[in-house]
Amino acid sequence: MSVPEFDLAFVPAYGSAVAVAPGIQRMTVNNPSPFTFHGTNSYIVGTSSVAVIDPGPENEAHFAALMAALKGRELTHIFVSHTHRDHSPLARRLKEATGALTVGEGPHRASRPLHAGEINPFSESSDTDFRPDIVLGDGESVSGDGWQLTALLTPGHTANHACFALEGSGIVFSADHVMAWATTIVAPPDGSMADYMASIDRLLARDDRLFLPGHGGPVTEPASFMRGIRMHRRMRERAILERVKAGDRLIPDMVKVIYRDTDPRLHGAAALSVLAHLEDLVEKGAVRTDGPPALLGAYRPA
Numbered sequence: 010m011s012v013p014e015f016d017l018a019f020v021p022a023y024g025s026a027v028a029v030a031p032g033i034q035r036m037t038v039n040n041p042s043p044f045t046f047h048g049t050n051s052y053i054v055g056t057s058s059v060a061v062i063d064p065g066p067e068n069e070a071h072f073a074a075l076m077a078a079l080k081g082r083e084l085t086h087i088f089v090s091h092t093h094r095d096h097s098p099l100a101r102r103l104k105e106a107t108g109a110l111t112v113g114e115g116p117h118r119a120s121r122p123l124h125a126g127e128i129n130p131f132s133e134s135s136d137t138d139f140r141p142d143i144v145l146g147d148g149e150s151v152s153g154d155g156w157q158l159t160a161l162l163t164p165g166h167t168a169n170h171a172c173f174a175l176e177g178s179g180i181v182f183s184a185d186h187v188m189a190w191a192t193t194i195v196a197p198p199d200g201s202m203a204d205y206m207a208s209i210d211r212l213l214a215r216d217d218r219l220f221l222p223g224h225g226g227p228v229t230e231p232a233s234f235m236r237g238i239r240m241h242r243r244m245r246e247r248a249i250l251e252r253v254k255a256g257d258r259l260i261p262d263m264v265k266v267i268y269r270d271t272d273p274r275l276h277g278a279a280a281l282s283v284l285a286h287l288e289d290l291v292e293k294g295a296v297r298t299d300g301p302p303a304l305l306g307a308y309r310p311a
Contacts, residue, residue, distance in 0.1 A: 012244065013237030016189040019226040021047040024070065026078040029221060030180060032056060032156065036074060038065040040095060043274050046190050046224040049095045052182060053078060054175065058154035060086040061109075062173060062182050063223055064099035072102055084109045085153050086143075090184030091170040092117035092136040096223060100139065112151055113141035114162060114169040120201035124301045130281065131199045145171065158182075161212065165205025166193050172212070179218035183228065187212070187235060190225035192242075196281030197302075202242075202289045209239050242286075249286050253296055258307040260284060280304060 021037040029035045034053040041047050051071070052062040059082050065071050084107040089097045092113075100111050117135045129135075143151060145160035152158075157176040163186045164170055173182045185193055186208060195205045213235050220228035228234050245267070252263045260283050268279040284304055290296040298306045 012241040013192075013234050015191060016226055019047055019190060023048070024074045026053060026074075029227065030178070030219065033175070033180070033221070034078065035221070036071070036078060038068050038071045038095070040066055040068060043272060044194065044278070045095050046188075048224070050221070050223055050225075051075065052221060054158065055153055055156045056082070058083045058085055060084070060088055060151075060153055060156065060158060061103065062088040062158075063090050063096045063184065064103050066095050067098045067102070072099055075099075075103065076106065079107070083107075086151055086158075087111045088151075088158060088173055088182075089113040089139060089141065090172065090182070090223060091167040092139045093131075093167065093185070094134050094136050096184070097136045097139045110142040111139070112143045112145060112158075113139070114160065114171040115144055116140050116169070118168050119198040120164065120168040120204060121198050123198055124303060127198070127303065129198055130277075131196060135199065150176065161215075163208035163211065165195055165200060165202070165208045167199050168201070168204075170208075174215075174217070179216075181212070181215075181217045181220050181231070182222075183212075183220040183231075184223040186222075187220055187228055187231065187238065188222040188225050189220075189228045189234070192238065194278050194282065195285045196278060197285050197288055200281075200285055202285035203292065205285075206239065206242060206289075209235050209242075213239075245282075246286050246290065249283055250290060250295060253308050254310050258309065260287070260304055260306075260308075 023039040026034040036051045038049040049065045054060045087100045087109050117137050147162040150159040158173045161172040163172050166185045220231045257263045264279050288302045298308050
């Protein structure tokens, strides 16, 4: 089994609705960054009566493009996979303009309580104002004219992350849980590595044929790709444990070695990913630290 082969060949078509499967169009926001790749993908599902999945950030050009693409069609539901600001804020304007109902797992929350003195580094990137009109539990569905979307709760990237399965199609809108272009950021306290790995296993138990993610192009072989993601995470965990056994006590020292070939702009996120793994390793009893695991904590072998 090998680590996943990432696909960077995606070409965004800003302002245009691109057909990606029968009854599904993709629209990409012009908000590229090291964390969003070429931008956030919104999806329009259905024909005459439709749903939008992940309307995106507050972006005037994208709002205008969505409204143009929806002209002549009734928008009944706006699905939000999770409440990071590149995915959910435009839901408010879209709801006001169309009267559509918003759908999601729930409002933003951290995966665990903040430790004493801890500051959430993702507070500015979180949409804490979003409150879905319809709250979906795992396996619950919303139906429209010719479509039915079922929530697959996949905490890990955030506590309220959900993928949506288009029933009868073998297609899952995987948002930021599984993406073809890169691994998912799992950063405490918003994210949880234990939850993320359990969510990967949860989707591996299914038999879907295509994932349409929140950034980049489709995942065309989901099962083998997710097995690669799982292997990659396990290899990363082993690398962190090896650094601790080799004498590295601080997360920045581990990042310098483990992520030496990674864009330095991503080292802050890498440090949080290492923390996520260390939280899991401490919980498993493989690593020790004084007090709760923290970015500035010191770690030692158990």
